[in-house]
Amino acid sequence: MNSSIKDLLDELKNKNIRLSHQRLKVLEYLILNHCHPTADQIYNALHKDVPTLSKTTVYNTLNALVKANIVRPLNIENAETRYDINTFDHGHFKCESCGDVVDFSINLDALKANDLNNYEITDKNVYFKGICPKCLQI
Amino acid sequence: MNSSIKDLLDELKNKNIRLSHQRLKVLEYLILNHCHPTADQIYNALHKDVPTLSKTTVYNTLNALVKANIVRPLNIENAETRYDINTFDHGHFKCESCGDVVDFSINLDALKANDLNNYEITDKNVYFKGICPKCLQI
DNA sequence: AATTAAATTGTAATCATTACAACTTAGAAT
DNA sequence: ATTCTAAGTTGTAATGATTACAATTTAATT
Incomplete structure (x- = not known):
């Protein structure tokens, strides 16, 4: 279901994205x-392991990976862009109590408008909000 | 399909939102x-007609209307919250060429995960991206 | 090993949104 | 109608995510 690291590296090479130490770390984290x-x-x-890492580089890397279609940006909440490396069709659920975001499977092809x-539709996004089971128990 | 202005005013009264001149103008615009x-x-x-209007009031009004469930905030793109007064079930399409956002009807109840x-799911959101017919023609 | 374009870094800028405190007003009570 | 008070408005300043930029470093090719 998830690409192996090697597949990703090949994909990056094809798209002329250089495999710097910093970028590998960001990819590994995702x-x-x-x-x-x-x-x-x-x-x-990452800052603990790679003290020289700058935030600009994190943004730069994420933007490069988004442009290369390797990660997807999520804009569920204003002023907090999240990043997702899962490429299979899925929706996102955000718990309004704990803030966690989880994937759920959904058939986007069946979504007809x-x-x-x-x-010309190039991108379909589905996100739900509510309370997750963990927070419902409390 | 859309509430009449009078219905809205009643709803606002019920929720103890005062009907100031500024708020009425924002509502009217929406x-x-x-x-x-x-x-x-x-x-x-609105600034042309109501020169004293401040941007803080616009935000304040929009936040009040969102809290009262009269308008919905859209976070399709990072750092650009849009506001929608349509309350019937619908999805949003954003054209990546001209930036316009249009509604489309969709059966959210049929969206099962x-x-x-x-x-506990309290809110379902669907948005598509692509190119609108106007931009496809050019 | 030399070269060069691309990546990294820190700082400063940008832009949407919010915080805040002084002033004003809507709507209720008198 | 007048008074009262909580809520709304305003301008300015603060916040916080993201980007711009220019100097330095590095990956990968020649």
């Missing part, structure tokens, strides 16, 4: 953490 | 312009 982190979360997590017959 | 404007667009449009059986 692969290991499917929690839809913000740029800030990524920066804070008759009003948009003459429109 | 009712007359279903183009999903940003706070800035609303401010610029089996992965979220134990989740």
